[in-house]
Amino acid sequence: MNPQLARLAAVAAQPSRRIIGLMSGTSLDGLDVALCRCTGHGASLHVVLEQFATVPYAADFQQRLRAISQPKVQLEDVVILNAEVARRHAAILLQCLAEWGLAPADVDVLASHGQTIWHAPRHQHGRADFGHHATLQIGDGDHLARLTGILTVSDFRQKHVAAGYEGAPLAPFADELLFRKPGVNRLLLNLGGIANFTLLPADGGPAQATDTGPGNTLLDTVARQHYPGLAYDPDGQYAAQGRPHAGLLAALRSHPFFTEPFPKTTGPELFSPAYLAENQRQTNTKSLSAPDLLATLVELTASMVAEAMHYYLPPPATAEVLVSGGGAHNATLLAALARHLPTSHLRTTAEAAVPPDAKEAILFAVLANETLAGSPTLSLGKISLPG
Ligand SMILES: Nc1ncnc2c1ncn2[C@@H]1O[C@H](COP(=O)(O)OP(=O)(O)OP(=O)(O)O)[C@@H](O)[C@H]1O
Ligand SMILES: CC(=O)N[C@H]1[C@@H]2OC[C@@H](O2)[C@@H](O)[C@@H]1O[C@H](C)C(=O)O
Known part of the structure; x- marks a missing residue:
């Protein structure tokens, strides 16, 4: 067996996991980073927020994110930003860990929302040729896993859409x-x-x-x-x-x-x-x-x-x-x-006991925890192995 799969199974079976939730929302103000200790799952879940930071984006990066969330864009810009968002998020995360005196090996799982660049529920796109909901988040999970060395769960909204829902709110x-x-x-x-x-x-x-x-x-x-x-x-x-x-x-x-x-x-x-x-x-x-x-x-x-x-x-x-x-x-x-x-x-x-600025980043840590350790009816997100 691939030892990374064994590690994945071990993390899922642990009584508790240290999970970092990453959220970059529609305000494009910065990346929220929440280090959570998740014990148990489902009705018996207990979460302790160990650290939290919001790391603001530089003005030019913010401007590029704003520009990409427009109806007409250069496809190449989307492709590049998909990798760039992940790289920037990985760098921010590693910086936070260093400031908190932690190493990537001290974290079990990274739970990343990415950046929504277009949200298209049916009532919004109204297209006659496609009667379903759609949404797109960028900042690829494989990049995050590889660059941080941390098992990553990402792209939480697609399974919700596949099941017939709008991909939000999660x-x-x-x-x-x-x-x-x-x-x-x-x-x-x-x-x-x-x-x-x-x-x-x-x-x-x-x-x-x-x-x-x-x-x-x-x-x-x-x-x-x-x-x-x-x-x-x-x-x-x-x-x-x-x-x-x-x-x-x-x-x-x-x-x-x-x-x-x-x-x-x-x-x-x-x-x-x-x-x-x-x-x-x-x-x-x-x-x-x-x-x-x-x-x-x-x-x-x-x-x-x-x-x-x-x-x-x-x-x-x-x-x-x-x-x-x-x-x-x-x-x-x-x-x-x-x-x-x-x-x-x-x-x-x-x-x-949930700091208002940290709530959404904690949400993604909880979703990853449920995907790994919880009931199979709620397995949102894609799993990326770091190797
Ligand atoms: N001191 C403050 N006074 C007024 N507004 C503030 C203050 N601090 C933050 N905000 C508002 O909160 C916004 C950021 O909120 P938040 O980080 O919750 O949004 P988000 O997560 O990007 O959005 P969403 O939840 O829609 O994805 C800022 O853009 C600003 O409008
Ligand atoms: C598509 C998308 O990114 N939606 C966000 C957005 O930001 C707030 C609101 O619109 C909410 O529906 C959702 O985020 C939160 C985290 C959610 O899914 O619950």
């Missing part, structure tokens, strides 16, 4: 294991580039999950355009100085995504700078001040989260809302959510 698989609290409606709200949530019903019913629309992606676009040198609106301070523009908000809310049935997923392909610019053109709001624009977008994100939540949990039902993702730092966005969800209790996932 969060409910881990949210179920990490956050279920009997007798309480728990809503795990992730405010990344795109906003998505998992509802874990109080009655023990199945987890429900959906994307709700933009999270920070358009807020970041406006911050970058109007405040040179800023990547986002720090703590929502500029949005707090503005007032939502009712006409623009109504136009933004008229996007067909918002009338698609739940559950649904999307990406920055749809909620792009072009969508914002076109709605500003139609509503004569091109000269709206940056604070007013930001306030309008905060209102869009918050109202769409509330609308989706109320679809699954009509008032007066209440929920404990546990927020994660970078949007958890945007005080203006959190205040808008609190206004739209007056009967719910808004907290961050820190409430359940």
Whole structure:
């Protein structure tokens, strides 16, 4: 037997595994690296976050990732970035390990999401010649395994798509294991580039999950355009100085995504700078001040989260809302959510001992753990041997 297969079987049979989750999300801000100790699996899973870092991308690399997530690109650029994302992620990971005083041999498994460059659920591509969902993440797992020497599980979304789902959100698989609290409606709200949530019903019913629309992606676009040198609106301070523009908000809310049935997923392909610019053109709001624009977008994100939540949990039902993702730092966005969800209790996932910035990277560590050690009904991801 190939000794690497024996090692794979041994890691899968261990009572616990040290797994590094890597997540690069739709905000393109950097790579989240979560070193997790995963003990057990399924209902008996216990996860301890041993280390966490977000390593920001250099501006030029960020710009190239943004440029590749466009409808028309040079195929060669995609091919090269597939290898380059993996190489950069491997270098970042090795750097983190060195800073944490660890060697690759101290880690059992690498769980890598890669970078989504295009997400095409059926409702979004609408093609008559292909009636299925599709999505593409780059940053190849074989490169990661070879460059780090660590057994790698990657490309988690394709099996979900093959099974007839949209490839996202994958969060409910881990949210179920990490956050279920009997007798309480728990809503795990992730405010990344795109906003998505998992509802874990109080009655023990199945987890429900959906994307709700933009999270920070358009807020970041406006911050970058109007405040040179800023990547986002720090703590929502500029949005707090503005007032939502009712006409623009109504136009933004008229996007067909918002009338698609739940559950649904999307990406920055749809909620792009072009969508914002076109709605500003139609509503004569091109000269709206940056604070007013930001306030309008905060209102869009918050109202769409509330609308989706109320679809699954009509008032007066209440929920404990546990927020994660970078949007958890945007005080203006959190205040808008609190206004739209007056009967719910808004907290961050820190409430359940999961740091909000680390949650998505932990998710992929959990998914890899389940693939290796858990039930065969949830074996997402491809396995790459390092040799
Ligand atoms: N201090 C802060 N104030 C306001 N916003 C912030 C702050 N810190 C981070 N953010 C926002 O969070 C974003 C990054 O969030 P996160 O890393 O959760 O997104 P992501 O994982 O890339 O997205 P997704 O979950 O959609 O894939 C930043 O682009 C910014 O908009
Ligand atoms: C296709 C894709 O990359 N989707 C991401 C994105 O970022 C947030 C939201 O849209 C969510 O649906 C998903 O990520 C999380 C980790 C998920 O799958 O649960």
